[in-house]
Amino acid sequence: MDKLINDFSVGLFFWQSLVFILLIVLLRKFAWKPILDAVNEREESIEGALKAAEKAREEMKSLQANNEAVLKEAREERERILKEARDMKNKMIAEAKDAAAAEADKTIASAKAAIEAEKTAAIAELKNQAASLSIDVAEKILGQELSAENKQTAMIGKIIEDVKFN
Amino acid sequence: MRSNFTVLIALAGFLFFTPLAYAQGENHEEIQHEQAHHEDAHHAEVHDEASGEKDIKGVIKETIEHHLADSYEFHITEGVGFPLPVILVDGGLKVFLSSEFHHGGVAAVDGAHYKVNHGKIYKTDAAGTITYDDHHHPTNDKPLDLSITKNVFMILVMAVFMFFLFRGVAKTYQTSLAPKKAGRFLEPIIIYVRDEIAIPNIGEKHYKKYMSYLLTVFFFIWFLNLVGMTPLGVNVTGNIAITFSLALMTFIITQVSGKKDYWMHIFWMPGVPVLIRPVLAIIELIGLFVKPFSLMIRLYANMLAGHVVIMSILGLIFIFSSWVAAVPFSFLTLFLSVLELLVAALQAYIFTMLTSLYFGAAVEEHEHH
Known part of the structure; x- marks a missing residue:
């Protein structure tokens, strides 16, 4: 203890206290405050950035879910449109088929009628021709047989009657 | 200043790892110097050159004392130095x-x-x-x-060094929030002092106003301890006037920031029988002064002891004056120097830690039971 007191230097104590207090004051203004403020600011900005990143991730997630839903909807829409188109096609084909069939029936019917008419006409013609031919033949035959006019006419009348009734 | 910091660190490392060779030479020169210098002083055993081995022991003791003591000139080695x-x-x-x-x-x-x-x-x-x-x-x-003795000179140099060093660190934050240059090394330490020393001991609420003192005290003690490790032969933190001044500041700041609860716990301890309270008050009052006193002695004794041990072991080399002794003692000194390097940081940490603990006790607000 005696040595401690003996070693104690008032001058050293004086300078140490003076210089140290000055150093604290100077460092506080020029070093510690700016450094600690900067460190604080940085810590806050890091925290803010982390929070923002977390938020962005959440947003991304919801966006992704949204995308998924939209995609699904689009797919369903496509399915629906395709199905509609297919139905429409089928319907159109069926309709066309029906129309074509109807048309064909109609054409056939008219053709039949025309053929019938032609046939009747042709038969009539044939009959007339056959008649005139028969008359010619009969004339030739009867020309020799029936020289008298009245006989001829009665004969023709009788023949025509026969022809008409068959 | 800042750009030279790496060089300074390297230089400090170099200075630290050279004391072996250097101190041997220094001691030798020191011995001659002492003999010449104290010719007129009353050092019979040193003065008497004929008394052999005992002479060397005296010289070593003298050298250690000379190394530990303050001085009116900055003496580095024989012929190198300047008056103050x-x-x-x-x-x-x-x-x-x-x-x-x-x-x-x-x-x-x-x-x-x-x-x-x-x-x-x-x-x-x-x-x-x-x-x-x-x-x-x-x-x-x-x-x-x-x-302005050698120690005062070192304090002034250290104050200027610290001012420019930390102002330089502070300036780098103006351009970017990321630490640059010396800040990369110092910022984690600053944050350590804040997060591991100040906040746990003082509390989130009050710690801010003590940061300047805690940081200054931490770096001041640590840096001066490290300077003490160099062969410059300065022993600032192993000086009772320095540690007294530091402990006194802690003491004053503690008492000034003492809140009602703090004084209450000293003079009229709640929660104990009334009869015991005066007894406790006396003990607490003694504790009030013992705390800074222990701060003062701890730092002083640790640094002083470190210097004495290292120099004594170096001295053994000269007592044995043989290379057989020189090699192991050199390695022992190297080992102890590395240990001292740890102690340098440890003592700075302990001083700052206890200081913030005392501040914490002063500003603590107890829930009333």
């Missing part, structure tokens, strides 16, 4: 360079004469006579000595 200003308050301010003492050991200033005896300046007559009392204490007048 002596400032005396003795009927007015007397300022002169310590080189004045070289003229026969007595400095004559403005008609007064001064002489250095065992590291202290005494007022003497022109011949430098010092009279002693029965206990071999000088009876001469001692003027108030405010000299």
Whole structure:
């Protein structure tokens, strides 16, 4: 203890206290405050950035879910449109088929009628021709047989009657 | 300044790992120097060159004491050094360079004469006579000595160094929030002091106003401890006046920031029987002063002991004066130096830690039971 007191230097104590207090004051203004403020600011900005990143991730997630839903909807829409188109096609084909069939029936019917008419006409013609031919033949035959006019006419009348009734 | 920091670190490392070779040489020169220098002083065992081994022991003791003691000049090694200003308050301010003492050991200033005896300046007559009392204490007048001694010089250098270093670190934050240059190394330490020392001990609420003191005290002690490891031969933190000043500041700040609860716990401890309270008050009151006292002694003794141990082991090399001893003792010194490097940081940490603990106790708000 005696040595401690003996070693104690008032001058050293004086300078140490003076210089140290000055150093604290100077460092506080020029070093510690700016450094600690900067460190604080940085810590806050890091925290803010982390929070923002977390938020962005959440947003991304919801966006992704949204995308998924939209995609699904689009797919369903496509399915629906395709199905509609297919139905429409089928319907159109069926309709066309029906129309074509109807048309064909109609054409056939008219053709039949025309053929019938032609046939009747042709038969009539044939009959007339056959008649005139028969008359010619009969004339030739009867020309020799029936020289008298009245006989001829009665004969023709009788023949025509026969022809008409068959 | 900042760009040179890496160089400074490297230099510090270099200086630290050279004391072996260097200190051997230094001690040798020191011995010669001491012999020459103390020719006129009363060191019989040193003075007597004929007494062999005992001589060496005396010289080593002398060298260690010389190394630990403050000095009026910055003496690095034989012939290398410079005088420092002596400032005396003795009927007015007397300022002169310590080189004045070289003229026969007595400095004559403005008609007064001064002489250095065992590291202290005494007022003497022109011949430098010092009279002693029965206990071999000088009876001469001692003027108030405010000299810029070696330790004061180191404090000033350290203050300037720290100011520019940390201002430089602070400036790098103006351009970017990421630490640059020296800040990369120092910022984690600053954050450590804040997050591991200040906040846990003082509390989130009050710690801010103590940060300047805690950071300054931490780096000041640590850096000066490290400077003490270099062969410059400075021993600032192992000096009782320095640790007293630091402990006193902690003491004053603690008492000034003491809140109602703090004084309550000292003088009228709640939660104990009333009869015991005065007894506790006495104990607490003693504790009030023991706390800073322990701070003062712990730092002082640790740094002093480290220096003494290292120098004593180096001294053993000269006592054995053989390379067989030199090699193991050199390695032992190296080992102890590395240990001291740890102690340098540890003591700074402990001082700061306990200081913040005391501050924490002063500002603590108890829930009333």
